[in-house]
Amino acid sequence: MEPAVPPSSGCSPRTALFIDAAYLDKLCTGPWAHGGAPLALDMRRLPALLNDGVRPWRVFYYHALPWRSDPPLPVEEAVFARRAAFVAFLARDPRWVLREGRLERRGGRRPGDWLYEQKRTDVQIAVDLVRLAWRGEIQRAVLLTGDSDLLPAVEDARAAGVHVSLRYAPGHVHADWLSACDAGEPLLETQVRQILRAPRSPA
Secondary structure, X not given: OOOOOOOOOOOOOOEEEEEEHHHHHHHHHOOOOOOOOOOOEOOOOHHHHHOOOOOOOEEEEEEXXXXXXXXXXXXHHHHHHHHHHHHHHHXXXXXXXXXXXXXXXXXXXXXXXXXXXXXXXXXXXXHHHHHHHHOOOOOEEEEEOOOHHHHHHHHHHHHOOOEEEEEEOOOOOXXXXXXXXXXXXXXXXXXXXXXXXXXXXXX
């Protein structure tokens, strides 16, 4: 496939960001945290970081609320409430479009054997990307993800003339991604640490 024509430097193309929350959360709790507390990002500043300092037209954020048992444990309720409040905060910005998937628990009967997997969000990303591309609503798409299941949707968006860029953490992306996009740019820990959320002042 011929690559999509890069956006003109003479004007700002209509850009949509597609953020895979599970991918971002995994980085903030894993390699970027270095065994310490998870990184708490100022999400209001993240879109400009991903889009070369420019506010995008829309930010699509794909997430799943935390797992709760039936009946839920007190700690599960607390975690769920914090995440729900965070999502509600993001939704106040009209540029943000939130898509909610589902968290599924797999494994044995003991807590140590459980695995949690975010479902449906890859389909939601693919649908949004292809729909916006073929309707001519965007000229450029920037994705923060590592899910190779999205590659067919990326190919379809490029066929519609959309310039597709990938932001990724080095060592945490499928190898096929870099050849599937028009451009790929690493998102480095040093960059992310520049947009950490300021600690709250003690009461």
